[in-house]
Amino acid sequence: MIPNDSYTQHLELVCTQLDQALAETGFDSLLIYSGHAPLRYRDDLHFPFRCNPQFRWLVPDAYARSWLLYTPGTRPQLLLYQPDDYWHSVPALPETFWSEQLDIRPYSAESELKGLLAGAAQRAFLGNRSDCGTDLELGQENPAALNARLDWQRSFKTRYEQDCLREANRIAVRGHRAVARAVQSPCSENSLHLSYMKACGQGENRLPYDSIIALNEHAAVLHWTALSAKTQQPKQILSLLIDAGADCFGYAADITRTYAGEVGLFSDLLESMDNMQQEIVSSITVGRSYVDLHRTAQRGIAKILQDFGVLRVNVDQALDEGVLNTFFPHGLGHLLGLQVHDVAGHQSDRGGATRPPPEDCPALRNTRNIEEDQTFTIEPGLYFIESLLRALYDSDNRKSVNWATVEKLIPCGGVRIEDNIVVLADGVENLTRNAFATATTSAQDQGDYK
Ligand code: GLY
Ligand code: MN
Ligand code: MN
Numbered sequence: 179m180i181p182n183d184s185y186t187q188h189l190e191l192v193c194t195q196l197d198q199a200l201a202e203t204g205f206d207s208l209l210i211y212s213g214h215a216p217l218r219y220r221d222d223l224h225f226p227f228r229c230n231p232q233f234r235w236l237v238p239d240a241y242a243r244s245w246l247l248y249t250p251g252t253r254p255q256l257l258l259y260q261p262d263d264y265w266h267s268v269p270a271l272p273e274t275f276w277s278e279q280l281d282i283r284p285y286s287a288e289s290e291l292k293g294l295l296a297g298a299a300q301r302a303f304l305g306n307r308s309d310c311g312t313d314l315e316l317g318q319e320n321p322a323a324l325n326a327r328l329d330w331q332r333s334f335k336t337r338y339e340q341d342c343l344r345e346a347n348r349i350a351v352r353g354h355r356a357v358a359r360a361v362q363s364p365c366s367e368n369s370l371h372l373s374y375m376k377a378c379g380q381g382e383n384r385l386p387y388d389s390i391i392a393l394n395e396h397a398a399v400l401h402w403t404a405l406s407a408k409t410q411q412p413k414q415i416l417s418l419l420i421d422a423g424a425d426c427f428g429y430a431a432d433i434t435r436t437y438a439g440e441v442g443l444f445s446d447l448l449e450s451m452d453n454m455q456q457e458i459v460s461s462i463t464v465g466r467s468y469v470d471l472h473r474t475a476q477r478g479i480a481k482i483l484q485d486f487g488v489l490r491v492n493v494d495q496a497l498d499e500g501v502l503n504t505f506f507p508h509g510l511g512h513l514l515g516l517q518v519h520d521v522a523g524h525q526s527d528r529g530g531a532t533r534p535p536p537e538d539c540p541a542l543r544n545t546r547n548i549e550e551d552q553t554f555t556i557e558p559g560l561y562f563i564e565s566l567l568r569a570l571y572d573s574d575n576r577k578s579v580n581w582a583t584v585e586k587l588i589p590c591g592g593v594r595i596e597d598n599i600v601v602l603a604d605g606v607e608n609l610t611r612n613a614f615a616t617a618t619t620s621a622q623d624q625g626d627y628k
C-alpha cells in the first residue's frame with residue numbers, strides 16, 4: 179500500500195523541482211504527452227501501451243493520449259482522454275489516493291484540445307511530437323537543458339518513489355518464490371514464467387520488462403527471453419537463472435536469482451558469488467563512485483574464478499589481460515526507477531554534463547557517485563558464453579584458463595544475482611533481500627493474488 183501523504187509530498191517536491199528547472203531554462207510552463215499504443219504493421223491491432231515515464235512521474239496511473247500540463251504556481255492539470263468508444267475500454271475518472279491532487283479535465287475529441295492547450299509560446303513540450311495526433315502548437319520540443327535537469331532530479335527518489343519500489347520488490351519476490359518452488363517439479367521455462375506471473379498477479383503487458391527465465395546453458399545468454407515450451411523441457415535441470423521484475427505505479431523491480439540443480443562445483447560457485455554480491459552491497463557508502471564498486475566486483479569475480487581453478491592467472495593478471503571480460507561482460511548495475519535502466523546514469527551534473535563509462539567496460543550503465551535517495555541495482559554475473567570463450571581460446575590468453583574446468587561449467591550457463599538498493603540517510607536498504615526475508619507463504623504466494 180502506498181500512503182496518501184507520501185504521494186502528496188512527492189508531487190509538491192516534483193512541482194518545486196519543475197519550477198526551478200523551468201526558470202533555469204526560460205520556460206513558463208510544461209506539457210507532457212503520455213503517448214499511445216502504436217498500430218502493428220499492416221494490421222488493425224496495437225502494440226501494448228507503454229506510458230511516457232515523465233508523465234508517470236506526476237500521474238501514478240497510465241493513460242493513453244492524455245496530457246500533463248503544468249504552470250508554476252498552479253495545480254498540475256491532467257487532460258484525460260475519455261473518447262466515446264464502444265470498441266475499447268475507456269478509463270473512468272480516477273477516484274484514488276492521487277486524484278484530488280491534480281486538476282483533472284477529461285476530453286473526448288481532438289477538437290477540444292485547442293482550448294485546453296492554448297498558450298504555447300514559452301512552453302516546453304516533452305514527448306514524441308509525431309504521436310500526438312494534433313497539429314496544434316505544443317511548445318518547444320524536448321529541450322535538452324530541461325530534460326537533463328528533470329532526469330537528474332529523477333535519479334533522487336522521493337519517499338513515495340521509494341515506497342513504490344519497495345512494493346514492486348514485494349510483488350516480484352512473490353513470483354520469484356513461486357518459481358523456486360515450481361522448478362522442483364517437471365517444468366519448462368514457459369511454465370515457470372506462467373507461475374511467476376500468476377504469483378505476481380501481473381501479466382506480460384504490466385511487467386516492466388520481458389522475464390528472463392533460463393534453464394541450464396540458456397543462462398549464458400544475458401537476456402534469454404525465448405522461453406522454451408514443454409516439448410523442450412530439459413531432462414535434467416542443472417541450473418536456473420530468473421531475472422524478472424514487477425510494477426508498482428510505473429516503478430520497476432529488477433531482480434535476478436540463480437539456483438543450482440545439484441550440489442557440486444556450480445552450487446559452490448553460486449554460493450561464492452552470493453557472498454561476494456552481499457559484500458559489495460555492504461560496502462556501499464555515500465560519496466563512493468559506482469565505477470569503484472564495479473571495479474571491486476571485477477576483482478571479486480576474478481578471485482572466485484581463481485579459487486575455483488577456472489583461471490590459471492591471478493586477479494591482477496586476469497584484469498590486465500582483459501580475460502575477466504569473457505566471464506563478466508556487463509556492468510555491475512544501473513539506476514532504477516520509472517525505467518528499468520533509469521535515466522541519468524551517465525550524468526555528472528544537473529546541467530547535463532556526462533561521465534562516460536571507462537573504455538574497458540562500455541556496458542557499465544552507472545558512473546555516478548553514490549548519494550542519498552539514489553536507487554540502483556547490484557548485479558554481478560559470471561557466465562560461460564561459448565562465443566566469448568571461443569574468442570579467448572583463439573587469443574594469446576588461451577593459457578590463462580583451465581579449459582577442462584570451463585567445460586564442466588558450460589552446461590550450467592552462468593550466475594547472476596541482482597538486488598535493488600536504496601541509499602537512505604541512515605544507511606543502505608536492500609529492498610530485495612528484505613522482501614525475501616519478510617515474505618510469507620500467503621494466499622498471494624500460492625498464486626491467488628487478485
Ligand atoms: N533485467 C535487465 C537488467 O538486469 O538490467
Ligand atoms: Mn538490472
Ligand atoms: Mn535484471
